[in-house]
Amino acid sequence: xxxxxxxxxxxxxxxxxxxxxxxxxxxxxxxxxxxxxxxxxxxxxxxxxxxxxxxxxxxxxxxxxxxxxxxxxxxxxxxxxxxxxxxxxxxxxxxxxxxxxxxxxxxxxxxxxxxxxxxxxxxxxxxxxxxxxxxxxxxxxxxxxxxxxxxxxxxxxxxxxxxxxxxxxxxxxxxxxxxxxxxxxxxxxxxxxxxxxxxxxxxxxxxxxxxxxxxxxxxxxxxxxxxxxxxxxxxxxxxxxxxxxxxxxxxxxxxxxxxxxxxxxxxxxxxxxxxxxxxxxxxxxxxxxxxxxxxxxxxxxxxxxxxxxxxxxxxxxxxxxxxxxxxxxxxxxxxxxxxxxxxxxxxxxxxxxxxxxxxxxxxxxxx
Numbered sequence: 001x002x003x004x005x006x007x008x009x010x011x012x013x014x015x016x017x018x019x020x021x022x023x024x025x026x027x028x029x030x031x032x033x034x035x036x037x038x039x040x041x042x043x044x045x046x047x048x049x050x051x052x053x054x055x056x057x058x059x060x061x062x063x064x065x066x067x068x069x070x071x072x073x074x075x076x077x078x079x080x081x082x083x084x085x086x087x088x089x090x091x092x093x094x095x096x097x098x099x100x101x102x103x104x105x106x107x108x109x110x111x112x113x114x115x116x117x118x119x120x121x122x123x124x125x126x127x128x129x130x131x132x133x134x135x136x137x138x139x140x141x142x143x144x145x146x147x148x149x150x151x152x153x154x155x156x157x158x159x160x161x162x163x164x165x166x167x168x169x170x171x172x173x174x175x176x177x178x179x180x181x182x183x184x185x186x187x188x189x190x191x192x193x194x195x196x197x198x199x200x201x202x203x204x205x206x207x208x209x210x211x212x213x214x215x216x217x218x219x220x221x222x223x224x225x226x227x228x229x230x231x232x233x234x235x236x237x238x239x240x241x242x243x244x245x246x247x248x249x250x251x252x253x254x255x256x257x258x259x260x261x262x263x264x265x266x267x268x269x270x271x272x273x274x275x276x277x278x279x280x281x282x283x284x285x286x287x288x289x290x291x292x293x294x295x296x297x298x299x300x301x302x303x304x305x306x307x308x309x310x311x312x313x314x315x316x317x318x319x320x321x322x323x324x325x326x327x328x329x330x331x332x333x334x335x336x337x338x339x340x341x342x343x344x345x346x347x348x349x350x351x352x353x354x355x356x357x358x359x360x361x362x363x364x365x366x367x
Contacts, residue, residue, distance in 0.1 A: 006347045010081040010088065015106070015113035016047045018080040022105045024052035029087045034213065036206040041120050041206060043113035043325055050109055051132045051206045053214055054083075056065070056092045057100035064218040065364045066297065067357060068104035069226045071126050071278050073111015073118065077339045078298055079226030080105060081346070082353035088308060089354060093110075099365040101357075102214055107225075107278065108203045115335050117310070119201045120155075122317060127185035127196030127274070128204050129281035137275050139188070141181025146189050154315045154323075154330065159308055166307070175270035175366075182307075183268070185275035193310050196276050211285045220367035222251075222292040223282045224360055228338050229306045231299025234348045234358075237264070239271065239277065239295040251292045253325060255363030256356060267303040296356065298349050301337055309337035 013019035026033055031054035038049040067086075069079020095101055106112050110120040119125055130137070149167035151158045170178040185196045203222045215221050231237035237259045242249035252260040263271060279293035300306070312334050320327035340346070 006084070006350055007341060008346050008348070010084040011346055012077060012080065013110065015043055016045065018112070019050070019052065019106065020078060021084050022054070022080055022103070023052060025087045026056075026103070029054075029056060029092045031056045031087075031092070032059055032075045034210070036210060038202060040110060041110050041202075045066055047113070047230060049106075049113055049272075051107060051210060052105040052201065053210050054105070055100055055214055056087070056102070057095040058098070059100065059214070060217060061098055061100035062217075063099040063364050063367055064102055064215050064220040065099065065361045066092075066102045066104060066215060066221065066223040066282070067108055067226065067360070068278070070106040070108050070112045072124070072227060072338075073108045074115045074335065074338045075117065075226070076106055076108070077110040078228055078346075078349050080194055082226060082349055082357070085350045086357050088355055091357070094358060096365040099359055099361065104207070104210060107207055110203075110367050115147065115331075116313060117338070118204055118313070119318075121197060121201060121202050122190060122195065123197035124185070124194050125201055126202050127194055128276055129275040129278055130196065130276040131253045132198075132200050137185070139181060139184060139186040139256070140327035141169070141173065141177055141192075142184075142186040142192070143188065145181055147177050148361045149193060149311055150191055150314065150318070153314065153321065154319070155347075159311070162311065163304060163307075167349070171208050177303060179268055179270045179272035183272040183274070191314060193314050204281075207281065208285060211282060215286060215289075219281075219284065219287045220364055222285050222360060222364045223279055223294075224356070225279050225293075225295045227295055227297045228300050229309075230297035233299055233301070234345060235265050235299050236352050237263065237265045237297045237299060239266075239297065241274070241277065241293070241302070247290075248292050249290070251367070252294055255292070255359055256294075261307045265299065267306075292364070298343070298345075298352075300340055305337060309334050
């Protein structure tokens with residue numbers, strides 16, 4: 001298939017479209033399907049919201065590869081397209097004996113449906129997987145930054161002032177401290193960015209249930225959590241959080257090559273020490289299994305542009321209703337930052353995802 005003939009119909013404009021394509025393709029591929037429907041929330045047109053799971057291969061397979069999307073809501077559109085394209089491309093026929101490919105579609109379906117990164121409670125689901133019965137982690141660096149990140153008005157001059165404050169913190173404290181402060185997760189400012197919440201989100205509980213029911217039996221289990229926003233345009237970046245020298249980190253290197261562990265292409269000069277990641281929750285939920293976990297990010301824009309997008313959503317959620325005309329334009333730009341409409345970008349997502357999904361399946365099957 002030539003680059004110009006790639007079927008871009010796997011991409012969707014709405015969550016309802018994406019879910020329909022995913023479920024129809026999964027059924028046509030012979031998958032067993034389970035759906036975990038949100039008990040209280042609905043999409044913008046009243047549609048049901050759910051974490052949908054499709055199991056291809058033996059449901060009791062001892063080796064399970066999971067590929068999930070939509071942890072950050074809007075980022076699920078590209079992940080959904082990658083899942084559907086892999087199935088439409090005959091992926092089920094490439095599953096080795098004793099293995100299964102399991103797709104988790106829509107970890108955060110509310111954010112997916114409403115084109116937002118956060119949950120219905122304004123929580124970053126990928127900072128929410130912590131023990132909520134214990135004192136919340138403190139992030140003193142974020143506390144210093146927060147007053148600069150929540151302006152009452154939004155314009156280019158205001159954002160320039162925000163960048164100045166971020167740069168000043170970086171110069172004073174260094175790249176690692178800056179990444180930890182800004183990106184690592186915080187639990188004190190609900191109107192800020194990367195807020196991990198004051199309780200476990202419904203999506204947190206649904207994910208744990210799905211892992212127990214579809215992966216809990218596995219002896220060897222792996223997960224790819226698909227995201228957008230870090231890395232160069234038309235390429236992807238691996239984020240591997242396994243310790244240096246660990247068997248899991250070596251597996252990631254063996255399955256996907258050196259780029260799985262060396263941050264090749266990352267637009268972050270230092271990787272934050274994140275709190276409450278979904279991939280860490282996956283590992284913790286499977287103490288008897290050999291586990292391997294990575295995040296894969298499809299790059300979209302520069303780090304400064306992605307900071308602008310993240311901060312604009314916080315402003316929109318707090319002040320947008322008072323500025324409807326500006327909000328409509330700003331929200332459109334926000335969507336484009338996390339889900340580019342450029343056909344070249346979408347073709348790259350499909351071409352690259354097929355390769356690393358096949359590599360992942362082969363890797364876990366050989367464990």
